[in-house]
Amino acid sequence: MALDLTTLLELERQLAHATNGDPYREILAPHARVVVPGFVLDRENCAMAMDASPGWDRVDFENEQLVRINSDAAALVYRFTGLRGDDRYIADMVSCYVDTSEGPRLVTHQHTMHWEGVELEV
Template identity: 40%
Template sequence: MSDNIPTELAREELVRLERRLALEGAPAYEDLLHRDALVIVPGAVLNKGECVAAIQASAPWDRIDIDPFWYFGTADTASIAYRFTGNRGPDEYQAVMLSSYLLDAGWPQLIHHQQTVEAP
């Protein structure tokens, strides 16, 4: 992703990365999280190691839906906000999520991710 990539393509690449994180779990987080990443989820603020461990301990999603509504990108960073809906068995999780990526390492690295739970 860079300045010369149209916004729509860059946004779609971030959606692809977010889907990868949700569906592949811990290996994707290990690969994509920056070493200094900060992950904020309901009730916790996690560094990379804590986040990977939490994902390893979680059941995988049976189904997810990502509905992006905001994107911002520069030559060095890109951020995307979206509504996430995921199901694990009969349980549904809905949240507004924001992810920010650093683009200067040769590949996108997730530096910040935050979840705000939406009321059902």
């Protein structure tokens, strides 16, 4: 399967709409790392976190961009907005994929949370 914008966005949407960790176990490479605020997770810990988390009520992607690394690797960069009840989460995302015999696999993913509108305790 090609590492094109349409394909990688579809994989990201599968992850964003997941109701458990199974899509993470399938799409993430065995050695993958996911960096979210406060944590660096391997594939199974990320999937277990998703098993324990409620899904999003709504997700939106904006400004999606494909950054070619080489013929077998590409990064997808975009702005993510997720709504869960009255809570809103906005982050810039970077997902790096490699092409494998099983299809594209996510090897690294990072959230950079937007702090706009977030009150920090100092």
